[in-house]
Amino acid sequence: MSMLELKYIVPGDDFTRAGEASGDVKHKLKKIGYNPDAIRRVSIAMYEGEINMVIHAGGGEAEVNIDPDRVEILLIDHGPGIADVEKAMQAGFSTAPDNVRSLGFGAGMGLPNMKKYSDEMYIETEVGKGSTVRMIVYAQR
Amino acid sequence: MEEEVITACGSDMMSDVLAYVKDQSLLLTGLVNPQIVRTAEMMDMHCIVLVRGKTPDDTILKLAEQKDITVLSSPYRMFTACGLLYSNGLRGGCDVS
Ligand SMILES: Nc1ncnc2c1ncn2[C@@H]1O[C@H](COP(=O)(O)OP(=O)(O)OP(=O)(O)O)[C@@H](O)[C@H]1O
Numbered sequence: 001m002s003m004l005e006l007k008y009i010v011p012g013d014d015f016t017r018a019g020e021a022s023g024d025v026k027h028k029l030k031k032i033g034y035n036p037d038a039i040r041r042v043s044i045a046m047y048e049g050e051i052n053m054v055i056h057a058g059g060g061e062a063e064v065n066i067d068p069d070r071v072e073i074l075l076i077d078h079g080p081g082i083a084d085v086e087k088a089m090q091a092g093f094s095t096a097p098d099n100v101r102s103l104g105f106g107a108g109m110g111l112p113n114m115k116k117y118s119d120e121m122y123i124e125t126e127v128g129k130g131s132t133v134r135m136i137v138y139a140q141r
Numbered sequence: 142m143e144e145e146v147i148t149a150c151g152s153d154m155m156s157d158v159l160a161y162v163k164d165q166s167l168l169l170t171g172l173v174n175p176q177i178v179r180t181a182e183m184m185d186m187h188c189i190v191l192v193r194g195k196t197p198d199d200t201i202l203k204l205a206e207q208k209d210i211t212v213l214s215s216p217y218r219m220f221t222a223c224g225l226l227y228s229n230g231l232r233g234g235c236d237v238s
């Protein structure tokens with residue numbers, strides 16, 4: 001059991017709401033007085049992942065487990081999966097269509113950014129089934 | 142707005158803002174959708190300036206108010222708006238690498 005366990009549904013059909021879960025996590029971490037640097041890293045990493053679920057996977061679920069020494073973020077979707085994770089991790093690689101780019105995303109920077117801001121990141125994915133991204137951010141880096 | 146703004150960043154791509162911004166507190170953008178507020182929120186930016194005379198809709202304003210982020214609108218294009226702020230002392234704060 002973690003000190004604080006949070007669960008969210010991330011709707012895939014409402015771009016306006018993408019980031020709501022990450023915003024709520026940020027708010028809660030601030031309220032409990034978590035390390036500001038860790039809050040920032042959690043916020044950016046989770047927001048990138050949440051946006052990915054919305055634009056690439058039709059939404060999903062987010063689970064966040066907060067402990068004094070670390071925050072675990074789980075992003076679970078049942079979208080198309082990622083065929084080549086190594087390629088997807090490269091800066092600049094994106095399959096986002098033009099309409100996503102006109103919304104300000106799709107530069108292929110999200111996954112590398114998530115890797116940069118988290119301390120541990122694991123991707124489990126199966127084409128046609130979905131993806132689960134697990135990230136851990138330590139309170140002290 | 143009571144926060145003092147020292148550094149700024151201009152971009153229409155939120156992907157780039159999320160990847161490259163360090164501690165700039167002002168975002169200039171020509172993009173108008175709620176994700177500009179979310180991005181500013183995650184990056185701890187306090188103020189958004191919409192360039193090219195764009196105006197925020199109610200969804201954006203409501204969200205910004207809730208997140209305590211100021212939204213301004215400027216008639217200038219991105220280059221000029223950035224130039225004006227720069228010539229008045231604001232800096233980029235971005236890494237050159
Ligand atoms: N949850 C996901 N489901 C399916 N594919 C994904 C998922 N997340 C990422 N991808 C794939 O990996 C690619 C790279 O993702 P990444 O987040 O780095 O860039 P992006 O989302 O395309 O653009 P940006 O994050 O800069 O807005 C995506 O274009 C997409 O093909």
Ligand SMILES: [Mg+2]
Nearest residue numbers: 048052110111
């Ligand atoms: Mg992305």
